[in-house]
Structure formats: C-alpha cells, structure tokens
Amino acid sequence: MLRLLHSACSGQYLPDSGKEPMSTLLSALQQERVAMLKAWIANLQTAIQLNDLLSQRELDAQAADVLNALLSVDPETRLQDFGSVVWRPLKDVVSSISVSRATLGFTPSETALFILSLKPVLFEQIRKRWGAESDKLFAEISVVDTFVDKLGLVTTESFIKGREQVIVHQQEDMLELSTPVVTLWDGIVALPLIGTLDSARTQVVMETLLQAIVSTNSRIAIIDITGVATVDTLVAQHLLKTITAARLMGAECILSGIRPQIAQTIVHLGINLQEITTKAKLSDAFRVALEKTNRRVVRVDKAGTVVTAAKQEPAKDA
C-alpha cells in the first residue's frame, strides 16, 4: 500500500523537481520551527497514550530531537533525496527512538504514529505558504507525504530490529536462568528443570550439573523434571546421558518429579529407566539422598530431644 503511494507520488512530482530545489520548503519550515514543534506535540498528545513507560517530558524531548534533525540540514537539501547521506542524522535519531520504544514495550502502531503525526504539521505549513496555488500545493504535499512515509518505514524497521534484540536477550537469559544447580545439603545438589529440553539447553544443563558436582564435591545429584511438560525419547536420552556422565564422575543421580501422565507415557514409549532411582516428588528424592548419605531428618521438641525416633515424619520440602 505504502509502496504504491510512493511510486505514484514521486512519479507525479518528477517533472517539476528539476531546477527549483526544495530549499524554499525547507527554509520555510526552518523559520517556523517553534510553532511546528508546538503543533506536533499537541498532535502527539492525542495520538499517543502516555503511560508510565514514557513521560510527557521525554516525548517532548524526542519530538524536539527529530524536528531539529529534520530542520538543521542544509536548506539546499531536497526532501526527495531520502537516500542521501544528509538525512543520516535524522534517520539515526528516529531509529534510536524506535528501538527504545520497542524495548519499552510499545506497539508498532504507536511507534509509527509518532512520526506519522508529523504530517499534518508539515501540511499546515505548506498550506499557509502555497494555499493559493493548487499545483504547487499538491506538489509540495506529495513530496512531504512521501518523505514522512519513508521516515515511518524507518521507524518500523528499527522497531522490528529492537524487538529482535529483545528476543535474543531473552533467549540468552533463558539459557542461563533455566539451569540453576542448587545445593540442598552438604554433598547433595539438585537441578530443577523447567520448560523445553532442546539440544542446546540440554548441553548447558549437562555441563552445569557436572561442574556443580565437581565444585560442591557432591555424591548425589537430584534431577527434578516437574517443570518439563513433555518427556519424549530425545529428552529421555538426554537425561540418561547426563545421568551416565554423572555416574562416571562418581555421583549418583536421582530423577524426581515424574508425574502420573509422564510415567504412563514413558511406559508406552518403551523407555527403560529401570536402572535409575526415580521418585514422584522432590521431597522423596531428597529423603532418599539423605538416607544414602547416612542422614535422617527427625523432629525435636523445644528442649531439643528427639520426639519420634522412627522416621515417620516426612522431611519438609527443601
């Protein structure tokens, strides 16, 4: 849609744009800088919903930056030469604003509206100057229209780039966040797994667990898969490899968090987990781990004497 508009406009305007430069338009605009900024900010107030992400002052400052960049070019510059290096500062300002909008969580429409709302302001200036000459008026409006549209596209492109950056950051965060190894007790570490176990993540998981086993001198590692939605053969294979690697290092693994639906699915798939100690809950696995390290959780009264000698009370979840 926009592209059609562009080609139509530039096509219509071409014959007139030869000798007379757009300097008249730009210099006219430069004289009206203050009035235009005021009008634009008024426009922005109706177009953009302010919230706690963006204050009025920031919005005003950004509008002033854009307008300055637009009007501080050499008056001889033509608006038609959008690809020209002269417009680089303007594009940079617009891009950086869009990127910051994207990271703040604005919608693409809101971001584009910021630039597009400049149009009526510019049109008004053109009308003031050439309102009586309809040919000239139309020609100038076409030029400005195309220019602002192209600037709008710059905003959208930068916005998407900003979003992509956000996604990349989140992916990196996920990789780090998703594999915390926690020490439950002296010599007992636990690895609560959450989400999807694809190859990249599993590699990280395995490395962090093996590292943690060495650094904490742990004999027992509990891998908890309560937060893993699907356990298919690939996930099972990754788990088995991790457990085997830990075993090679002298640590025993307990697999916990196997929910009823996962257990049934594993049986149907035909995955053999019989060589591994598995438990339904992390607390059960922890108790097994304590037993294997010759420890026991007991309840004591205020004086500190053991109330129940037998281990009837289940250990509290760590």
Add this chain to the structure above:
Amino acid sequence: MTGATVLQAETVAIATSNDVVVVRQRVRALALQVGLSLVDQTKIVTAASELGRNTLEHGLGGQVEVSLVTNGPRRGIRLSFQDTGPGIADLELALRDGYTSAKGMGLGLSGSKRLMHEFAIDSTLGKGTTVTVTRWK
C-alpha cells in the same frame, strides 16, 4: 481410519527444532479443546513431538496437519506428518523397538504407535513419508 469426518484442520510447517515446539503447543491446545484427559494429552503431545522430530531429522523437514475429527459420537485428534525426504526402505525394521538409523533411542516411531489409537505409515523411497496417527477421546 474410515468414517471419520474432519471438523477443523490447520497445517504447521516443520523446518527447525523450534517448529517442533510449536507443533507440541498446537497439539496440546487442540487436546484441551477436545477435552482429553491429562494422560491422553501428554500421550498425544509426546507422540507429536516424536513424529515431528522424525519429520525434521529423517524427512529433512515437512509439515503436519493437525485436525479435529469425529466419528459418530467420538471426537479425536488426527495428526498427519508429511515430508518429502528420502523415505523409509524397510518399514518393518523402522517400526521395530530399538532400531535407529540415527543416534536416537529407536523408540520414536514404535513408541508413537503405542501412544495412539490408529497409526498408518506410507513411505516411498525417494519421494517421502507420511505418518498419520489418531487418538480418540
């Protein structure tokens, strides 16, 4: 696989391992819509994951048609995985537990068969493979 009517269907492309995640999510959403129990949801999602990864790794990418089917009073989910990969030379061998042409456990295809109610596989060497599975409520 006879007598079933397709009520709604959508196609998901499988080109990267992230697409397998998308397939799982779509299948899970549909399983919830059909009202499958948690166990059945997990089974069908796991089968979708296995077959989706097969499509990706052995079929070199393809697509899956996820559809809601009815047969009289029964409602169910049908998944049809299609690829245009090298095809399977020996279907019987491929369906045997523990046989794998890659580095996997060799349980994906046979396990999926056990997780679903209906299972059909059609493969032509050099043309590709289509695996269609259905699970009824």
